[in-house]
Amino acid sequence: CTAGCIFVLFSLCVLYVGNRSYCKLGSNSLYAQAHLANKINSFLTAVGFLTFSSAVTMSAPFFLGKVIDIIYNTGTDTETMATSLTSLCIMLTGVFLCGGAANAARVYLMQISGDQIIRNLRATLFSSILRQEVAFFDRTRTGELINRLSSDTARVGSSVTDNVSDGLRAVAQAGAGVSMMLYVSPSLTGFVLLIVPPMAVLAIVCGRYLRSLSKRTQDTLAEATQLAEERISNIRTVRAFGKELSEVSAYAQKADEVLNLARQEAVIRAGFFGVTGLSGNIMILSVLYKGGLLMANQHLTMGELSSFLMYTFWVGISIAGLSSFYSELMKGLGAGARLWELLDRKPELPLNEGIVLPPGQLKGQLEFCDVTFAYPSRKEAPVFENLSLLVPAGSVMAVVGASGSGKSTLVSLLLRLYDPDAGVITIDGHDVRDLNPCWLRSHIGTVSQEPVLFSCSIRENITYGAVDPDSVTTEDIYRAAQVANAYDFIQAFPKGFDTVVGEKGVLLSGGQKQRIAIARALLKVNTAVSLLSALDAENEFLVQEALERLMEGRTVVIIAHRLSTIQNANAVAVLDQRRIAECGQHTQLLSNRHGLFRKLMEKQAFLHEEQKQALR
Numbered sequence: 001c002t003a004g005c006i007f008v009l010f011s012l013c014v015l016y017v018g019n020r021s022y023c024k025l026g027s028n029s030l031y032a033q034a035h036l037a038n039k040i041n042s043f044l045t046a047v048g049f050l051t052f053s054s055a056v057t058m059s060a061p062f063f064l065g066k067v068i069d070i071i072y073n074t075g076t077d078t079e080t081m082a083t084s085l086t087s088l089c090i091m092l093t094g095v096f097l098c099g100g101a102a103n104a105a106r107v108y109l110m111q112i113s114g115d116q117i118i119r120n121l122r123a124t125l126f127s128s129i130l131r132q133e134v135a136f137f138d139r140t141r142t143g144e145l146i147n148r149l150s151s152d153t154a155r156v157g158s159s160v161t162d163n164v165s166d167g168l169r170a171v172a173q174a175g176a177g178v179s180m181m182l183y184v185s186p187s188l189t190g191f192v193l194l195i196v197p198p199m200a201v202l203a204i205v206c207g208r209y210l211r212s213l214s215k216r217t218q219d220t221l222a223e224a225t226q227l228a229e230e231r232i233s234n235i236r237t238v239r240a241f242g243k244e245l246s247e248v249s250a251y252a253q254k255a256d257e258v259l260n261l262a263r264q265e266a267v268i269r270a271g272f273f274g275v276t277g278l279s280g281n282i283m284i285l286s287v288l289y290k291g292g293l294l295m296a297n298q299h300l301t302m303g304e305l306s307s308f309l310m311y312t313f314w315v316g317i318s319i320a321g322l323s324s325f326y327s328e329l330m331k332g333l334g335a336g337a338r339l340w341e342l343l344d345r346k347p348e349l350p351l352n353e354g355i356v357l358p359p360g361q362l363k364g365q366l367e368f369c370d371v372t373f374a375y376p377s378r379k380e381a382p383v384f385e386n387l388s389l390l391v392p393a394g395s396v397m398a399v400v401g402a403s404g405s406g407k408s409t410l411v412s413l414l415l416r417l418y419d420p421d422a423g424v425i426t427i428d429g430h431d432v433r434d435l436n437p438c439w440l441r442s443h444i445g446t447v448s449q450e451p452v453l454f455s456c457s458i459r460e461n462i463t464y465g466a467v468d469p470d471s472v473t474t475e476d477i478y479r480a481a482q483v484a485n486a487y488d489f490i491q492a493f494p495k496g497f498d499t500v501v502g503e504k505g506v507l508l509s510g511g512q513k514q515r516i517a518i519a520r521a522l523l524k525v526n527t528a529v530s531l532l533s534a535l536d537a538e539n540e541f542l543v544q545e546a547l548e549r550l551m552e553g554r555t556v557v558i559i560a561h562r563l564s565t566i567q568n569a570n571a572v573a574v575l576d577q578r579r580i581a582e583c584g585q586h587t588q589l590l591s592n593r594h595g596l597f598r599k600l601m602e603k604q605a606f607l608h609e610e611q612k613q614a615l616r
């Protein structure tokens with residue numbers, strides 16, 4: 001009865017805590033919620049199997065004691081003894097077989113539920129990371145996030161998978177064992193149980209220490225991953241500077257820090273398991289000593305002492321299992337602390353809320369009104385102060401300025417990657433903060449100076465631009481590639497549009513990447529506004545031509561470095577001292593001998609000698 005009550009109470013607690021954590025995980029994901037009931041069912045079934053297999057295991061010593069008593073009972077004749085012995089052994093074999101099967105089923109079901117929880121944890125965490133605002137990624141290192149996603153989830157998952165199952169079994173067996181010990185001999189039980197309180201205190205102290213150690217280990221591991229990831233992905237820079245050896249020793253240093261923490265953990269675990277092993281042996285010895293005295297006084301039979309010894313053994317194993325369960329659980333919680341933080345974090349900018357304009361209504365007039373902005377990570381250094389700029393619908397505005405003057409920042413604000421600290425940015429008179437950011441970005445085509453292509457086929461990279469990739473036909477992709485002057489070089493690859501690009505595939509030139517990026521931007525339907533950063537790095541005619549086609553009929557803000565781009569624009573805005581210093585047609589700006597634009601052009605040697613002569 002006592003064992004049953006303890007077990008049921010403990011199972012209910014585990015179920016409650018598990019349920020709450022699971023609901024927390026599932027709160028962001030409909031998929032997780034839909035699978036919640038399913039997982040609780042497998043967990044409950046596993047608990048049922050666990051109860052049965054533990055009952056079988058814990059009844060064994062009692063019946064084995066009976067077997068010993070039958071063997072040692074000198075009062076019965078050999079035939080009767082053989083009959084009782086055979087029937088008891090056959091019955092016990094059957095029960096043991098059922099117990100073994102139940103144990104296997106329990107391990108399987110627990111493992112499956114645990115693996116599903118890990119899978120869900122990873123998917124929910126990834127979704128939570130991708131929803132965060134861009135400023136969050138400015139502050140958080142990529143390696144750290146990768147580590148949370150791979151290592152921390154695995155640690156939390158394994159602590160759930162291995163521990164809940166083993167912990168429940170240990171509680172069931174310890175409870176049942178103590179009850180049976182009390183049943184067989186209360187006085188001997190009281191004597192043996194004196195050892196439990198000091199062991200519990202030791203387990204709690206060690207568990208707490210392991211928890212903080214685990215947190216520190218995971219943090220150091222995240223730093224090591226960050227370092228390795230950054231250096232491997234920038235191997236060309238490392239090679240060019242001949243920094244291989246110093247990078248290897250920097251990584252080795254981080255690995256040493258992890259090793260040192262692992263050593264501390266090993267010391268705690270070694271001490272703890274040494275003490276538990278010793279106490280187990282002392283327990284057995286005490287039973288033999290006290291039990292021997294009780295047997296000598298006829299208070300205990302040989303079978304009862306044997307049963308009691310076996311129960312002591314089981315209880316010892318279960319208590320040791322429980323303390324290791326506690327320490328592993330604490331390690332899991334340590335690794336989990338950062339995970340919960342990340343899971344609970346609400347993004348500061350919404351992802352998919354706000355006004356969506358009816359199809360075809362977007363004209364594309366852009367306006368910055370008295371915008372003041374500083375990056376959240378550098379609040380003390382504003383990039384813009386009271387900046388104002390108007391880009392009429394369908395016009396091309398070339399933005400120029402010295403390096404670091406804020407050209408890219410202007411584009412980031414328009415894409416609403418950040419919100420201004422003061423002032424408003426409007427599109428067709430609508431404050432971008434009121435518009436749905438997802439909808440807004442789907443109407444803004446972007447081509448950056450160094451476009452990023454993913455490690456997949458060219459076809460998938462181009463389709464990435466489409467709002468609804470499933471509705472994109474092969475003809476759409478071919479047409480976009482043709483307009484972007486990319487069709488011919490793509491078809492020249494043996495696998496054509498199915499050629500895999502990126503790290504593991506074909507390496508493309510800067511110009512080829514840009515033309516694929518232009519095709520990708522072209523697939524964005526109804527893109528009234530196009531944000532283009534200058535492609536000066538690749539001075540190819542084919543890229544320029546593709547770019548000009550992309551700009552046709554759209555409002556364009558182009559970060560310009562090339563004279564031809566500037567000449568073709570309807571207006572030029574010059575960024576200086578955190579605001580628009582000059583704005584107008586390029587000839588008008590050039591004619592101002594002391595103007596900033598003219599100086600900038602001269603400095604960048606954009607003006608040919610003849611043009612300078614003519615202007616003089």
Ligand SMILES: Nc1ncnc2c1ncn2[C@@H]1O[C@H](COP(=O)(O)OP(=O)(O)OP(=O)(O)O)[C@@H](O)[C@H]1O
Binds near residue numbers: 377378406
């Ligand atoms: N994510 C960021 N966090 C903090 N500061 C940033 C961030 N991005 C840019 N800055 C700072 O903001 C200022 C403007 O940067 P921005 O990249 O917009 O300039 P830019 O005119 O595009 O420069 P370039 O022509 O060299 O590309 C710079 O001082 C830069 O250091």
